[in-house]
Amino acid sequence: MSATASETSSLFETFFQAEARLFLLAGIRIALSEDGKDLTSQGIFSDNDLATAHIIAKDHAVIAGLPLIPLIMEFAGCEFQHMLNVDEGDRVSPGTLVAAIQGPATHLLRTERIILNYLCHLSGIATLTAKYVEALKGTRTTLLDTRKTLPGLRYPEKYAVRVGGAQNHRLNLSQMLMVKDNHTDRAGGITPAVKKLREAYGSECPPIEVECRTLTEVDEAVACKVNRIMLDNMDLDQMREALGHVPTGIETEVSGGVNLENITAIGAVGPDFVSVGRITHSAPVADLSMRISFLE
Numbered sequence: 509m510s511a512t513a514s515e516t517s518s519l520f521e522t523f524f525q526a527e528a529r530l531f532l533l534a535g536i537r538i539a540l541s542e543d544g545k546d547l548t549s550q551g552i553f554s555d556n557d558l559a560t561a562h563i564i565a566k567d568h569a570v571i572a573g574l575p576l577i578p579l580i581m582e583f584a585g586c587e588f589q590h591m592l593n594v595d596e597g598d599r600v601s602p603g604t605l606v607a608a609i610q611g612p613a614t615h616l617l618r619t620e621r622i623i624l625n626y627l628c629h630l631s632g633i634a635t636l637t638a639k640y641v642e643a644l645k646g647t648r649t650t651l652l653d654t655r656k657t658l659p660g661l662r663y664p665e666k667y668a669v670r671v672g673g674a675q676n677h678r679l680n681l682s683q684m685l686m687v688k689d690n691h692t693d694r695a696g697g698i699t700p701a702v703k704k705l706r707e708a709y710g711s712e713c714p715p716i717e718v719e720c721r722t723l724t725e726v727d728e729a730v731a732c733k734v735n736r737i738m739l740d741n742m743d744l745d746q747m748r749e750a751l752g753h754v755p756t757g758i759e760t761e762v763s764g765g766v767n768l769e770n771i772t773a774i775g776a777v778g779p780d781f782v783s784v785g786r787i788t789h790s791a792p793v794a795d796l797s798m799r800i801s802f803l804e
Contacts, residue, residue: 519596519597519667519670519671520575520596520667523663523667523670524663524667528663528667528679531660531662531663532579532663532664533579533583534660535660535661535664536576536579536580536583536622537583538660539580539622539625539626540580540583540584540618540619540622543618543621543622546614546617546618549613549614549617549618550614553612553613553614553617555612555614556612557612557613557614557802557803558610558611558612558613558802558803559610559611559612559613559616559617559800559801559802559803560608560609560610560800560801560803561608561609561610561616561620561798561799561800562605562607562608562798562799562800562801563605563606563607563608563609563623563624563627563796563797563798564603564604564605564606564796564797564798564799565600565601565602565603565604565606565794565795565796566602566603566795566796566797567602567794567795568599568600568601568602568635569599569600569631569632569634569635569794569795569796570597570598570599570600570631570634570635570637570638570671570672570794571594571595571596571597571598571599571600571606571627571631571634571794572596572597572627572630572631572633572634572667572668572671572672573596573626573627573629573630573631573664573668574592574594574595574596574606574607574627575596576623576626576627576630576664577590577592577607577609577623577627578590580619580622580623580626581609581611581615581619584615584618584619585615586611586612586615587611587612588609588610588611588612588615588616589609589610589611590607590608590609590610591607591608591609592606592607593605593606593607593608594606594607596671597634597671599638606627606796609623610803613800613802616800617800620798620800623798624796624797624798626664627794627796628793628794628795628796629661629664629665629668629791629793630664630665630667630668630671631668631793631794631796632791632792632793632794633665633668633669633672633787633788633791634668634669634671634672635672635791635794636672636786636787636790636791636792637651637653637668637669637671637672637673637674637787637791638672638673639768640672640674640768640771640784640787641672641673641674643768643771643772643775644771644772644775644782646775647772647775647776647778648775648778648780649762649774649775649778649779649780649781649782650674650675650780650781650782651673651674651675651781651782651783651784651787652674652675652676652677652761652781652782652783652784653665653666653669653674653675653676653677653783653784653785653787653788654677654763654783654784654785654788655677655678656785656788656789657788657789658788662679662680663679665788666679666788669787669788672787674787675781677783682714683714684714684715684716684717684735684736685705685709685713685714685715685716685717686716686717686718686719686738687701687702687705687716687717687718687719687734688719689719689721697728698718698720698725698728698729698732699728699731699732701718702716702718702729702732702734703732715735715736716732716734716735716736717734717735717736717737717738717761718732718734718736718737718738719738719740719763720737720738720739720740720750721740721741721742723746723749723750723753726739726750726753726754727753729758730753730754730755730758733758734758735758735759736758736759736760736761736780736781737750737754737758737759737760737761738760738761738762738763738783739751739760739761739762739763739779740763740764741763741764741765742762742764744773744774744777747762747774747777747779748777751777751778751779759780759781760779760780760781761779761780761781761782761783762774762777762779762781762782762783763782763783766782766783766784766786767784767786771784
């Protein structure tokens with residue numbers, strides 16, 4: 509299930525704080541800047557020409573990104589009015605009026621594609637995420653995203669994952685220390701790698717997660733008392749055996765090769781988390797359109 513309206517009503521403001529908000533606003537500025545001046549519209553419409561834009565759903569979708577509409581219009585530098593016909597996180601069907609915007613025609617035409625690009629992309633992520641969350645319903649496993657996001661869109665994409673009902677893995681490299689094969693190969697194994705990290709960061713050491721490919725590596729990570737163990741590209745039997753070696757107090761995560769066809773079976777095995785890159789890097793865009801009518 510996607511997040512409820514009450515959950516998403518405050519999610520945007522709580523999610524986009526500090527660094528996340530700076531990246532979001534920078535992305536909007538870049539989007540407007542890279543489009544440049546809309547010389548076509550400026551040459552045809554006067555500053556006094558007004559228009560109304562209706563955003564319509566053309567397919568079933570979970571809507572994400574509505575709070576971006578006023579932000580984009582404000583950055584465009586015009587006076588406008590907007591009305592939301594659905595709530596953030598709502599499931600809509602084809603033909604649903606999602607939102608309406610009224611303002612200068614030149615500004616609406618300039619921002620049309622930017623607004624749709626954000627809404628279609630983020631709603632696509634929320635829609636696919638909700639399908640994965642639904643597939644895990646009835647299990648104890650929580651769906652996570654990954655860092656497989658588009659450069660510059662990390663925070664909006666991870667926000668859309670939250671709207672779809674999942675949780676975020678680390679937002680950046682500093683939030684969790686993830687020990688992978690490159691690290692263990694350089695350090696000489698999991699034990700020396702974890703030891704180096706704890707010595708480097710002391711009492712300020714972030715949580716440590718270790719990627720494990722074999723049962724031997726799982727046992728070594730358990731002995732190191734790390735915070736989380738990732739079972740990387742294991743089949744169901746290997747997962748089940750590995751989970752039996754991990755004591756209470758150490759979180760478990762499954763990653764690699766997860767899709768809608770096998771995620772329910774993975775959840776039934778019982779890891780704490782399953783991380784899926786597909787919900788961001790392979791989400792199809794939601795089909796939304798903007799119909800603009802001009803006021804006399």
